Amino acid sequence: MKATLKEVAKLAGVSTATVSNVINETKYVSDEVKKQVFAAMKELSYVPNDVAKSLRVKESRLIGLMISDITNPFFSLVVRGIEDTLAKEGYNVLLCNTDSNIDKEKEYLKVLLGKRIDGLIVSSSGDTEQFFREMADIDVPLVFLNRCPAPLISDVVTTDNVKGAYLATEHLIGHGYRRIGIITGPLCISTGRDRLKGFKQAMNEYGLEVDNKLIKEGLFNVQSGYSLIKDFMSESVKPEAVFISNNFMTLGAYHYFHDAGISVPGDLAVVGFDDPDWARIANPPLTAIRQPDYEQGERVAQLIMQRIKTGNQSEPQEIYLNPSLIARKSCGC
């Protein structure tokens, strides 16, 4: 059985308060007493019970983290950034994969609240305003990651998705392509919407028509990238170029290119959102929009810490990180 504070106190011949004070350095304790306490702690190989402490001081030092899927390399980098910076502050991360499934999100939310998390980081798929109201009502420091809810109810840190999509589209236009298509993400998700918005914006600014047939809504996963690019390629009038709005769908598209023997950029030029590690060695190397991933994790972690430390009073902050275009071969460069 594990030793308790009381046992340490008894062995050291002091009160529990004193032991607590030497552990937390909350009050002055004479050196000789300290020495005895440390000796007793070592003797019993004492490990303070944080759950008792949490109950008393009402902080768990736990941060809930709800993302759609850790398997997405973008998220894994973000999570890495979060975990690293929270660890430095003495906080731990409770990882929850929601698959963008709103039922799972609700379920996890309940569990996390039960665990009395000190803060919550969410990359939510939730779209309904009601859901966000519930979120806002939970009375726990909250910051949104990557995807941002329609009415701004708390901090959000994300990439400037409109700009990223704009950059991609503009680049394709610069290559001389006119018939440019897009595979969007789910339009119920802000990243899906914003990337479409940036695409349209660029097309408009350069006086190009956006044919609705050139807009296909995907699911941000490999399969939908595969099948939608296939759809594009089997149409009577094919696009000359396509902007694909996330890494998984781009991967799916590449799978199709390989299966169907399609030459990129010869038959079709491509720019993808996200710059996964394979972009450089793919065939052809992928021209990609890179978004700061690790940094996004750091920022979101800093924001949640700030909220925790200031008693969750600060005004909602919006942080948009800068995407950049990495030119390789798939666009025709």
Place this chain on the structure above:
Amino acid sequence: MKATLKEVAKLAGVSTATVSNVINETKYVSDEVKKQVFAAMKELSYVPNDVAKSLRVKESRLIGLMISDITNPFFSLVVRGIEDTLAKEGYNVLLCNTDSNIDKEKEYLKVLLGKRIDGLIVSSSGDTEQFFREMADIDVPLVFLNRCPAPLISDVVTTDNVKGAYLATEHLIGHGYRRIGIITGPLCISTGRDRLKGFKQAMNEYGLEVDNKLIKEGLFNVQSGYSLIKDFMSESVKPEAVFISNNFMTLGAYHYFHDAGISVPGDLAVVGFDDPDWARIANPPLTAIRQPDYEQGERVAQLIMQRIKTGNQSEPQEIYLNPSLIARKSCGC
């Protein structure tokens, strides 16, 4: 402020014991009383405080998970498997990235023990026997993931790494290559050692000499893959084929091939351990050893649950999952 059991009880006009009993369904409570209790809970939007419960019942429903790096796609899949199956059992995962750094591991271990985790899953870099002794002494259900410690002190689930490496090497031999090199992982890690072992085993069985110059020890990261393959290619007598023992190093090697304009498999044939999602679309498509990732996560989660439920009494189990070779182009197929 959040409502407590006591407040719910008062509002419902019953005792705290009764409220507790209806929540946990631990004793029969009449329907009318139940109804009142539920009404009070809803009225106060009561969320049970799990930390108080944990203190009382001495279980946190938290599982510590120490891996080197969530950013490694192999691990992210494993973690996904773990998280999914533990969630079903009502357990949550505390994610810790150790970077295979033994100091971080020790630090995290202390934190996790303080949090009174019910179980610990470790992919440890620790090598010293002393470290494992400490691990074994912690008196918390423990299972090793992927990498396994020298003296078997608890369950371990991993891929049959020897076999995987054997498969890869045999395949290269089958292509007619004689001068075959290997980029190993750190030899202080069991996966590093085992993959080298499988390599040597295949070489020996087929009567091929293993020249020590053809063994280079890498660090399981992109940079070392890059620089070691570069070393190989700048030697007077180059290998004809190389087995690279993880995904990151293979990626690094591919980066070098692209930078240096090396033709694969023309100038050098390659088989890699791990089958990342880009293997299929890389240039050239990578012949790879696939290890069950998600399943490995499931298995390890099941084992830890079993240990928790049986009071950590079971004999140490060793589970070796079967790797398989996916033939593509990089080997010469």
Place this chain on the structure above:
DNA sequence: TATGGAAATGTAAGCGGTTAAACGATTAAC
């Protein structure tokens, strides 16, 4: 009618810490 016992609910201790308040001893101030 008294009584025993089952059924439903209540009482209160305790899980392992923190911390405000109390305490005794010594020193300083008037």
Place this chain on the structure above:
DNA sequence: GTTAATCGTTTAACCGCTTACATTTCCATA
């Protein structure tokens, strides 16, 4: 010489639950 302040430590209440045990209620049986 009395009072006050300071210092180092202790006492004990409390955080929000669970649960062994006590209590009350109610009804069947003697």
